Amino acid sequence: MNSIKYVAQKKLALSIMATAILATPIAFATETKHGNGITHALNDSKIDVNLRARYEGVDQDGFDKNAEALTLKSRITISTGSYHNFSLGLEVDDVHAFIDDYNSQKNGNTQYPLVLDPQGTDINQAYLKYLNQGVSVTVGRQRILHNNQRFVGGVSWRQNEQTYDGVRAQYQTDKLVIDYSYIHNINDIAANDVQGDFHLANAKYEFNKNQVISAFGYLLDYDIALTNSSNTIGALYQGNFNDLFVNASLASQSEHGNNPNNYNALYVNAEVGYKLNAIVLLAGYELLGSDSGVAFNTPLATKHKFNGWADKFLGTPNEGLQDVYLTVKGKLSEINWSATYHKFSSDQDNIDFGNELDLIANYKINNNYSMLAKIAHYNDGGSSKITDTNKLWLQLTAQF
Known part of the structure; x- marks a missing residue:
């Protein structure tokens, strides 16, 4: 009952906040052409609410205690209509832990394995956007997702999403999209x-x-994490040939800004997949190379999508990383499912980094509710650098 009461109170508070923000301009919308324009923009506005409750359990070698996290993400998103090609967006997130037997990097519970879902309320997005004839400019805090999110993403799997403060300009035609931030x-x-x-x-x-x-x-120049400062250039190809599809990516990375390292590392990814009736088979290879003891790194990526859901390689090992993986996925009744096996090794020094099995099942109850179960089993393969880890997630999502 306390959990239900908390959710209701939080949803009410966020709804009141949204209503107040949207109602403020109405006071200035007099019966003029200008006022009517604002009124139409407000009438075209949307308010969306998303609630995501999740249990995450982590059993990791080296810790006497397993981590258990039961968290709720409450999100309200406000998008206004357009007025003279301008619109506003606001998104507020709150993360609350009902069970906090885990290390969030903020709560001081270092006796538990890491679950990177710290509690708190923050502004996830707050921006002014201009859109006209294929040109858009967005100023403020915003979501930026490039391609498959291997280099720039939002890490939306975590309860607190990654967003960006700055200016983004985009130009789009029927075939071309140019995007700079x-x-x-x-x-x-x-x-x-x-x-x-x-x-x-x-x-x-x-x-x-x-x-x-x-x-x-990507030119990344960090004020503090200097070893993340880098210059990355590359390309990605995605092709579909009836039931066969391929993805291929190649990139080069070197130091930038005040990075004390001197290196030039290579990134390679190649995937081939085949659709066999209701089943999809995919085989892939990914290399994050190493040069002079410094590895290719992707600090802005949605890393949870890559190199295993146990998140053992959020930072690339100094020796680099090779990931050979096989995926099979499909649909059984109304349940979407997937299974992926990874075999990890280093780019240099011939190190066995172990293997991982990832399983997921997702059931969409209706347009408002969905359920998910997910498992990651990582075996270190005898490596002294990384520890055996098992993770379990159970999740319920509601959106309105």
């Missing part, structure tokens, strides 16, 4: 403000609906 602060998943000068550029060209190529360049 200047970011001065990253609102990361650990509720930290990570400052620096970050230039994010991506261009995507669609030859047709089945053939897409993207080119990207």
Whole structure:
């Protein structure tokens, strides 16, 4: 009952906040052309509510206690209609832990394994956007997702999403999208403000609906985490050939800004998949190379999507990382399911980094509710660098 009461109180508080924000301009909307325009924009506004309750359990070698986290993310999203091609967006998130037997990096519970879902309330997005004839400019805190999120993403799996403070400009035609952002602060998943000068550029060209190529360049200059400062350029190809599909990516990375290291590391990813009736089979290889003891790194990526859900390789080992993986997925009745096996090794020094099995089942109850169960089993393969880890997630999502 206390949990239900908390959810109701939080939802009410966020709804009152949203109503107040939207109602404020109405006081200034007199019966003029200007006032009517504002009124129409407000009438076209949307308020969305998302609630995501999740249990996460972690059994990790090296800890006497297992981690248990029962958290609730409450999100309210406000999007206004357009007025003279301008619109506003606001998104507020609250994360509350009903069970906090875990290390969030904020709560001091270092006797438990890490579950990176710290409690707190923050502004996830707050922006002003201009959109006209294929040109858009967004100023403020915003969500930025490039391609498959291997280099720039939002890490939306975690309860506190990663968003970006800065200016983003986009130009779009039927086949071409050009996207550039200047970011001065990253609102990361650990509720930290990570400052620096970050230039994010991506261009995507669609030859047709089945053939897409993207080119990207990222200049990251961190104020504090200097070894993350890097210059990355690369390309991604995504192609579909009836039941066969391929993805291929190649990138090069070197030091940038005040990074004390001197290196030039390579990134390679190649995937081939085949749709066999209701089953999809996929085989892939990913290399995050190493040079002079410094490995290719992707600090802005949605890393949970890659190299195993146990999150053992959120930071690339100094020796680099090779990941050979096989995925089979499909649908059974109304349940979408997937199974992936990873075999990890180093780029240099021939180190066995172990293996991992990831399983997931997702059931959409209706348009408002869905359920998810997910398992990650990582075996270190005898490596002294990484520890055996098992993770379990049970999740219920509601959106209105």
